[in-house]
Amino acid sequence: MTSTAKPTAKATATATTSTSSASTTKAGATAYTMADVATHNSAQSCWAAVSGDVYDLTTWIGKHPGGSSVIKALCGTDATSAFLGEHRGERRPASELATFKIGTLAG
Structure with a gap:
């Protein structure tokens, strides 16, 4: 007897979703604008840009050794200066x- 089940692609999880203008770069990385990042400005969906890359820090908020308020203040921003x-x-x-890391910063 043969199975009729089709193989499925391996899924990856992202803590948040967005209706952004994200694009895929030649290297295959997703590129986001600062406008995209800015929409993820809460503890429920916390993205930040650092040195040209975009990070989803939502799950890190409660784990940051310096306290959650440090990360919450960076949600939706370019956090390069703060991080460095x-x-x-x-x-x-x-x-x-x-x-x-979830992608790169476009432009």
């Missing part, structure tokens, strides 16, 4: 941040 001001040259924060 606090963590420039530190491997662990940069490595941790990389796990939340």
Whole structure:
């Protein structure tokens, strides 16, 4: 007997969804505008841009060692200055941040 089930593609989960103007770059990464990032400005959907990349920090809010208010203040913003001001040259924060990357910043 043969199975009629079709294989399914492996799904990846993102903590939030958006009706953004996101596009896919030549390298296959999703590119978001700062307008896209700005719409994710709450604890329920927290995106931030850092050094040209976009991160979904929603699940990190309650886990940040410096407290949730630090991350909440960055939701919907370009957080490059804040991140580098606090963590420039530190491997662990940069490595941790990389796990939340969802795309690049367009333009």
